Each structure stands twice: as structure tokens, then as C-alpha cells.
Amino acid sequence: MKRLSNHLAIACSAVLSCSAAAPAAAAEENAFFETKIRPLLVERCIECHGEKKQKGGLRLDSRAAWQAGGENGAVIKPGDSEASPLIKAVRYTDKELQMPPKRQLSSDEVAALEQWVKLGAPDPREGNAVAKSGVDMEAGRKHWAFQLLAHPQPPSGSQQPLDRFVLAQLQQHELQPNPIADRRTLIRRATFDLTGLPPTPAEIEEFLRDTSTDAFAKLVDRLLATPAYGERWGRHWLDVARYADTAGDGADYPVREAVKYRDWVIKAFNSDQPFDQFVREQIAGDILAQAGAAEQYAQRVTATGFLAVGKRYGYQPSPDYQHLDFADAIDSVGRSLLGLSLGCARCHDHKYDPVTAADYYALYGIFQSTRWAFPGGEEQKRPSSFPPLVLPDEAVRLDKAKAAELARLDETLGRLKRKRGALDGKSIGGGPDLGFESQVLGQPPAAPWLSAGPNKVLADAQSPFAHIHPPGTRGVRVGTGNANEGVRYVFANGLRAVPGRQMHFTIDFRTVAPADKTGAYRFYLGRGVIASLAVEISVTASEIAIRDGAKWEVVRKLAPGTWHTLRLTLDHEKKTYSGAVGTVGDMATFENKALGANWDGVADTFICDAIGHIGGPAPERDLDNIGLGETPFAEPGSGPVVPAAPPADLADRLKNFDEEIAATTKLRETEAAKQPYPVAYGVSEDKPVNVRIQLRGEPDKLGAEVPRRFLEVLGGDVVPARATGSGRLELATWITRPENPLTARVFVNRVWQWHFGQGLVTTPSDFGLRGDAPSHPDLLDWLASEFIASGWSVKALHRLIMRSQTYQLASDDHAANLDRDPANRRLWRHPRLPLDAESIRDAMLAVSGRLDRSIPGPHPFPSVDTWGFTIHNPFHALYESEHRSVYLMQQRNRRHPFLALFDAADPNQSMAQRLPTTTPTQTLYLMNSPFVQQQSEAFARRLLAAPGDDTTRVRLAFEMAHGRAPADSETGEAVAFLSAYRQKLASLEKPPGEELEVAWAGLARVLLTSNAFLYVD
């Protein structure tokens, strides 16, 4: 069913008229219903519109049900069969709306239904109005996650509040918490946890020496203050934000500005930006920027990269695939911030959660009212709509300055080319011959001409006049009479009006005799294809008319078959032109005619088509000797033009010109490619609109319009009518207001998960009805309350968690606990966690001493003017780097091979949790990859540079790689390994390198790939 309008209001009023019917008539009507209508509905309709199925959200098995209508509103307007969509459907007159779909009703059956509706659709069938959707909003509101934060008091006890919540559950489940972990374990755990890097031996020693009671708290503070903290925790957020450096369309366009958002996230964590503000800026930073401090403008606009950085589907900035882009944005906002899978409501009301399709399209409207940076795509290969990072006035000023600079360079280039053209003897009398003489006879004029229709270069079309160009051999015959066909010439060095100077244009033409067609053809001169019109001249076989402002003025009678010459002088300052047309000695002149009112002063295009002052097919015509220049052309009859003798130093002078032209051209290209101000991959405001529900998620099947608003279950606040913006600012406020219980709960749960490997809620992006219930509901709410009370300080949350005993527990096995709680949901120990992809790589680089801790510049993408990526030839690159892994260029469509191998986030969607795997291909990487080999060698060199004997160095190696001193037996084994390894190397015919170093590299590889390196206790 398609395109039913909303008749809900009408249906409601009809209920009243129905109940007002007289009792006797009612009995008769009931009889009619029972004999004619009920059987028909049962046999032909209710299979799809009844208890079992509700196609289109419609039920016809009770009065209340059809009164409630379907997805598109009411289908029966009692009393008015013509206005009832149901009647329209059974009539089969509308191709889009035919019911029943498989077999049409008989005409008798249709007539019965019509009569029934006319009677007011009397229907005795009782039954509840079944909700159109599967969503039970009231029941949904009772779900724990939608309850306001409870602000629970911790259980009594002397421990820290957090631990009291945990201990209460441990006691309840008869679990014994592990003891506190040893110091070495603690510093390795905290350092990897907060920075993604191993502690250095010096850091370990310092921590071991600090015997004060707050030594661990001080360690946490020190780690939180290092820039590495933001690099580690920013990366966690980038998983959720589905960050990638490419757009993810079929051609996977690179996005140069994505790194700005990445760096903004890292900085936000390092500066402990309050989380609510962090969220607001990501949703509506561009709007907040307008009202905020100028020095924060760029940062806030950059923050909206959160919305823009998702997977893109389009080939050009068009609405074609926007519903998919928006699906990503809506789903990402839902999962990452609210812990709700809003994406499910795209095609239908959510099956489990209190989220309706209307909720989805209310948010859709907000994003539809937003302008999205377009990253480039198969059809438009250049980025567009990237929001400026300078204040709007400044952006306008810089845009103008750039345009002016380009205009100046164009002017210089034009002048240089004209001067050169005048010098080389090929163009006489101003302007080259426009390629006429180099064209092939009998063919349509080729580049630099464009030709549409049966046009040909002919010797017969050579003009007899020789005052512009030397006598030639050919001209163009425009053989078409069709209005939109003809020829076009784009001047390589078009003119730009300069104050105090005039422009001159000339052309020779004749109507080919006999001229049996009576329409007019036209000469157009201006910028582009009628982009900015300067002059229009219209010619028929018998007369020529010029355009004077809005009116045509016939200036001369013409004879078919006779060549005429036309010359014009344009004065942009005075907005007028003058000229003459005729034959030698017989010229009709005209003066001070109005130029195109909106002409911008650029003349770079000549067109001869057939849209003139007289309609109908235009006659064939010949064209020749076109000229465009800043100096007046010679008078008709003054020729023939003779090429001047070339000056003696012609070659040198031409060379000078060529060099100057090349240099200026390059300068222009550079200037044109220059972004006059920095921009962001983000969003800005567009025209505010509400959208209609897309039935089954199909953009061409539209249902009712929904106002832009927040989710009903979270308040359903509507974007105020007086609001002038998209509604993103309101959305940002709604998401972060303290009465919304989800945002704080979802985020503290994420932080918990990133510390402990699993959240208190183990489905971190799904707090809905099918999500996991919290293991410690009170603790979750207490953390969320404390978080809000701290001013949404993430660092305060880290301190709260990490200073607890719960965080500091040893990760050891405990047989009885393992039996009762193998998954450690009750937190009897700190879990042992594998290093994630970034940490493996960063830790190897750190231990080998090769890690570059600086923040790298932009990715070395190919220059934007070379971008021609298509789905057939998509962008692909892999950039080597020794910076931290968070800075690696990550493609969406072709994953970074190392990051993909070790289970880093797939940037195609918001990633709640990485699922670590252990695969032999990973292990092959550890055993044999050049990267691990390089780090092993570098680590070996580092060790060999340290003072001491083998034993000392072995101890240092374990300290550096595993954060612990080796057991004596291990030291002995390692030393024995080195000696045996060297012995073996010595026996080889071709040793792979310096013996000592190779052996140590072997040991280094063992240490860098052992479980003590790859896991954190």
C-alpha cells in the first residue's frame, strides 16, 4: 500500500456519527454487515490484516482496529466511500494501491463494500484497538534502564563506597575476593590501562620505592597527566565513534580532515573535558561555536566530526543514498550515547524496545535539516560542504580574497596569452583563428569546439572577408535548425572586464541559401553556457536583431547567401555595447544598447544555437573569422591581414612568455587548490524540515510526517516551533540532561568495561529490553550519580575506580570462585586481559626504543586535484609509521592489515567491544613478520648498548618487556639459549648478520611474543 494520506482525524469524527444512528436502522445495518461484509472481510482481507499478520500495520478484524488505521492512517472514512482508501484499493484503479494484491474482488463485492462505507461502515465487532505498532510504551518505560538514576547509598562498612557495593555481592554469592595484586603487577596494569604502553624499568623502580600509602593514587595521577592517556582513551572513544580516515563509499575516498576530529577526541580526554560538554559539542558543536568564544570556534566545529565520520554510501552529494548515511548517524548516536539500537526502527517499530519508527524519523528530520560535509565520491570526486574552522565573517572575507586573487591571476594569464598570441604570427588582428584552419574538412568541428547536430567544417563556409584573419580555407557550417543544437567555443584566454578598457568581438556569417527555414539562430557571448549573459544577437535569413535589455531590436535586413560581418564593442562599466553589421562599405551601426543586466564581466564562451527572436527551425548558416580581444579589430575592407614578419628574437620572446605563462598557471593551480581557511569533516546547519516516515525503510514509500523531536520514551520533547535550527542543539541538550538516565549510565559502564574487560552491563551499546541486566545495578547508578556530581569528569571517574580495592585485586585463579563465578561477574578478581592491537604494536615499538611519541601531521594522501577514485579503482594506501597506532591511517573498506589481524575496531559501525581472538595467522605475524623482526633487532641493539654481562642484560630485557625480574632458572635458560643460538649461527655457511646481535634478536622475539608480554594481569 502506498501513499495513503493521514485520515486519522476524519475517522475519529466518524465514530461520533456512527453511534448517533437510530436503533432500528442499526439492526438493518448489522444484518447487512453480517451477510455481505463480514464473510468478505474474513475470506479476502483478514489473512493479511488480522490477528496473525498486520500488513501495513492494519487490522480489519474489529471496528476499533480499522478505526485506528494502519501505518498510513485511516483507511475507511465512514459515509464517504470516495475518500476511503480501502475502496480505492479494492477498485484496482490506482496501480500503486491494489487490494487484495493477488486477485481482484468481484464487482459485486466492491459494490457491497462501497455501500457499507456509505452507510457509515456499521461494524458490530467488538475488540480492542490493537496498537499499530509492537511498541508498548508504558511497559517499556518500566524497563530498568529508562528509570531515573536511583542515587543509591553504598552498603555500610569501612571500605571505600565502591568496594562496599562489590563486597556485598561477593558475600551474597559466597565468593572470596582475591588479595591485592603485587606492586609490579599494579604498575604494569595501570600503565597499560591508562596509556596503552608498558612501564619502563625506571618507572617501575620509582613506584616500588614509594612506600607511602597513596603511592598507587599518585601513580594514577601521574599516568592521567601524560599525553599517552588521551591517546589510549581517545582510541576507546574512536571505536564507539566508528572512526576511519576514509569515507567508506564504494571508492573509499580519503578524508584529510578526519584526523582533526581524532586529535580533538584525544585532546578532550587529556584536558578532561566534562563528558556532557564533550557529547554536546559532537552533536551540535557548530551551533555552540556561533554563540561561544572565538578561540573555541574551530574546536567545536571539529567536534561534529562525530556525526560526519560514519560510513558513507553516496556517489555525489545527492539525496539518493542519504537515508543510508542517516541510518548510520542515527544508529551510531543511539548505540554510542544512549545504548539503544535505534537503527531497528528504520523499517518498523522496534520489536523489543520502546522505540517507534516515528522516533526514528523524528531524529531523521534533525539530520535532514543538517548540511553534511561530502567527502568525495565516484561521481563528484571532490570534497564539498566542509564547514570552515574560522568565524563566518572571516570565511566570507577569505573566500572573497581568494576569488579576487584567482581573478587577478586569470587576468594576468589572459594578458600573457594574448600577448604571446599576438607575437607568434598565428593570430592576427586580435585573437587566434579559434582553430578553424586546423579543422578537418567534412567533419564536425572538433576541440576546442563543441558541436551538437549535423555541423561540418567546409571549404564552402570560408568567409570572403580578410580584415580579421588572413584569407583561409574553411569555415563551419551549422547544419541544424534545432533550438538546442549548434556549436560552442570556450576561449582558452577569455576576457575579464577591466575598468577603462573595452572588449571587442567580431564574427563573419551568412545564412546558407536557399533558406527555407524561417526561425532565428543566435550568437551568444558571455561567461559559460548562459551562466552570465553579455550579448545576444539573433539572425534569420532576412534580418538581424540585437538584444537591448529586455527587447529585441531589428537593426538590418539581410539577404540569404550573402556574407556579413558583425563587430561589437562591449563596455562593462557603462553596461552598454555598440557595433555594426553588414558588408564592406554597407554597415548598419547601433550604439549604447544595454548589455545583459546581470553580466559579471567575463566573456569566455561563444555559442551559436537557435533560440532567437523568431521561433521555429533555424536555417543552416556558415560561421568564420571569430575574434575576441581588448583592442579594436581592423575595419571591414581594410585587409587583407598579412602576418607581420616575426621579430628577430621571436624564439626567445616566445620562450619567455611560455615560462611566464607556465609559472603563472602553476601559481593559479596552487592558489585554486588552496583552502583559504582550514575546514573540518563535520556538519553545519541547513534548512529545517520535518520528514515523513519511510515505510519499511524505503525512501520512496512515504507515510505520515513526524515533527523533529526526541525519543518518546525519553520525554518526546519536540523541537520548538520558534527554533530556527535543525534541532541538533536541542537534541544535544536532551541527550545530556541529567533527567535522561541513559547517557551517564551508558558511559560509566563503558569506562568500567574499558578498565575491567567487561561492563557491569555486558551489552555496552544495548541497554534495551534485550540487553543484559546490570550485575551491580546499585553500583552502576552510584557511579553514574558520582560522575554527574563530579561535573562529568572522566578523570575523576578513573580515580574513583582505580583507587578502589576492586581494581587492585590480583588476577590469580581461585578454584572455588572459578566454580561459582567463572566469568567473574561478581568481581572477585581483576581479569587478565590480552593487549589490544594498538597496545601490542605500541608496546613493541616502545620496548624496541623506536616509538615516535610526537603527534604526526596529516596523512600523506595524494593531492586532492589528482583524486579520480571510483568503485572500479578505489583509493587504497598503507602508510608506514612509527607513531602510536592511534595515528595510523585506517581505511574503512580495506582494513589496516595489522589492526584487522589483531581484532581492532571495524570502523564500519559503532564498536561497543572488541572481541579478541587467537588465530594462527596472528601467531604467524608474531613469528615471522618483518615488523616483529625489526623491533626484535632494535630491542637487541638497545640491550647490547646497555652495560653489563649477559645475565645483567637478560634481567634488563625481562624488566623492559614483561615488567618483572626473571626467575634465576629463566635467566639461566635465556643465557644458555644465547650461547646455543650463537653456536648454531657460527656453524651456518651464511650467517644472517652479526652473530651477537642476531642471537639477542632471537631472544628479543621470544620475549616480545610470549604470553607475559601479550597479556596484562
Add this chain to the structure above:
Amino acid sequence: MSIENQSVNAFARQNRREFLRRASGGFGALALSGLWQELHGAAADPLAARPPHFPAKAERVIFLYSTGGVSHVDTFDHKPQLFSDHGKSIAASRWLNKPGKFDRYLTKPRWNFRQYGRSGISVSDLFPHLGSVIDDVCMLNAMHCDSDGHDKGTLAAHTGSAQAIRPGVGAWVSYGLGTENRNLPSFMVIAPAAPYAGAQNWGSDFLPACHQGTHAIPGVEPLPNLKPNSAAAELQAMELSLLSKLNRNHLEQRAADQSLDARIRSFETAFGMQREAPEAFDLSRESDATLRLYGLTRGANTGFGWQCLVARRLAERGVRFIELIDVGSSANWDSHGDMGDHEKLAKAIDQPIAGLIADLKQRGMLESTLVVWTTEFGRTPFNQKADHPGREHHNLCFTSWMAGGGVKGGYVHGESDEHGILPASGAVHTHDLHATMLHLLGIDHERLTFRYAGRDFRLTDVAGEVVRPIIA
């Protein structure tokens, strides 16, 4: 059973013995973790072989994918009336996937068709070799899908979804059945270049990453990191020996942690892969007759014949899902400009595919190996001009086919209309194709689910019906 086959099994047995010896010789924790797993029922190993939902017809899949959109009416869907109606105008109701009314001209194929085998199924002269094994092939002549864009169509053919990134069919199969041989990945893709939408087609998305396809690229080094870095085998053995001692010490205090144990075991596997994977890719011991069957010259390590023969070798070694892609996202079957381009592309795959089917059959593997050939969509039987040499995208009706693995051979399911424009009967959607593939593997496509973001996801989304008439 052939000699090669026996040697493979002997190798596997030996490897298993070696593994157990090492396990008992040092990795005492193995026993403990095994016990642990038994006691607590934790699925520690996502790649462990698992029984299907019901008895399977096929144990593995070789999925052949031709990139760019192969014209159905020029290859496997013989439409005599398209020949006789050549040049006649028709009113098409869709053009480039846009609805409307379009005056178009029927365009005949430039290749003749002939009947093959006992079944007498018609195949065009583009695929004469395939004709020779036609009695093992089951044609699906009324395939259709939702998208006529390459990237979206390719994704849909692989993942069931053109609109969101989902796990590929190979990842789903790996997730459903695990693998028999831990010395090789469960899902391997052999492709000289990435198709449209790249590696997303064989990604695991929300499924555990061990189920993602491992991309091998034909050439000297099909898989990276297989070559030991150490200068001598003994050196690597020394390293692994020290490593195992350290890991054993480490594990002593952490005996219940299965992921530590899994990593230790993965070194065993990787060590095995160093030998077994290059061996799988090494065709030097194949007989001349076998090479000829695939149209291969000795020493070649690229081309679709090489890919097909390697696929057979991987199938023998227990790889669960093997995908072969003939060409990447350029210079492929996307013959807008000239259908003549189909000729060299068909020539490149025709004999290798026929050779693969014949070879599987002669080795008794065809019954347990489901071979599927598909493409993202077909090409228009009509054009804007009757003499236009190319054809456009056509997702409304096209051909895929299956062979072996419990499908009827020499059988045609589904019929397109007289010109091959729309399905006339037996329409099969991509979801149905996926549902049928899973069914043949003993998997109920509605029960193979993964809980993610609050929803139980399926390969077939909320659709898909098993095409029962084709099941032998």
C-alpha cells in the same frame, strides 16, 4: 582415495600425534583446561568443528565469484526468442533500477548456444568446457537481487545485505561449523584483486574475527608471514622451545586461563601452517594430467586454473569455505561498452571451473563439496539502441549455478521470461541462495544466529527460503 589424499591424511594424523606428544610432554595445562571446558561448558575454541543442525549433504563450499555482472542471456540462459526478436522494441518498466516506461530494443547475444550432456542443457559458446560437466550442474535461471550497483550488489551476494556491513557467507559458515584443520584458516579467499567493496565481503563484522576470510593472493607468496624469519629451522625451533618454557612458567600460576593456552596452541598451529600452507599452494606434485584438466602449465602460480586447483587442495585439507574471485573491480565482466569483453573473461575461467568439477568428481569429493558460481547481477537483454555493443546492469533476473554438494545435476531450476528480462517461475533471491547453501551444509538458516546489539542476526536477515526442488 588418491595417493595425494592419503598423504594429506597421514600428515594430519602425524601432526595430531606430534601435538598430543608435545601436549603431554609439557603443556600439562592442556588437560586442565580441557577438563575445565567440560565442567563449565565454555566454548573456548570458536573454530572447533561443530555438528550441523541436521545431517548435511555437503561438508564444505567452493564459492566461485565472477566480478562485474555476467550477462545471463549470453552464457547460461538460452533465450531463442531474444535471437528472433532482435531489434524489436519493447517497453521496459525499469531501466538502471529506476521505475518508469522506457522504449528499448531487444539485443540478441553474439554467441550461439548448444546443448550438452544427457540433460541437454544449453550453454553458450562462451563456456564450452562447462558444457562437458553440465550433467553435474544445477542452473538457477531466475536469480534476482535488490541492487544494481556493483558495490552494493557484491556486498549483497556475499553478506546478504547491501545496506549495512554484515559478516560474509564464508564467515557465517565458519561460525556455524568450525573447521577440521587448525593448521589452515577455516575460510580462505583466493583472489588476485579485491572485488567491489573490498575485504568487507569476507569480513566477520560482529562475528569473532577468527571467522573472517584469509585473503590469499595468487603469486609467489599467497599468504604473508609463512616463511620463517630465522636463518635456520633449528634456530626457530630453539626460539619456540624457549618461548614454550617461558609460557609454561607463566601458565603455571594461571592454569585456568584458556586464552593463554589458546595462544600457546596457536604457535603449534602456526608452526604447522608454515609447512602445510605452502604445501597446499605448491602444485609441483600434481600430475600432468591434473594440470591439463585445469588448463594449467607446469610452474604457473597465477590464473584461475591455479586458483581452482589450489581450491581443491584446500578442500582436501579440510578448509571449510573457499572462495575464488576471478578479477577485481576493474577490467572485469562489466561490459557496458562491448560484450566482446566477456570472451576473454569466460575463456579464463571456463576450463578451470570444468576441470575443478571433473577433478572433484573423479576423487569422490564432489558429493561432499558444494560448488557455487555467481556474480552480482546479470546484464540487460535490451538496450537504448539495438546495435549497442554493450549491455547494462540487470538485477531483476540473472543466472547462478551450483554443482555437487547434494544438488541435482543436469537440472535447471527457474525460468526467465521469453527474453530473459524477468523471472517467469522459480525465482530465487540472493537470500534464498544463501539459505539453500546453508541448508546443504546441514544448517537451518533461521537458527544460525548471532546476538548483537540486542538482535539475533542472520545471514538471511528476515527472509530466505530453501530452494527445495534442487536438492537431490
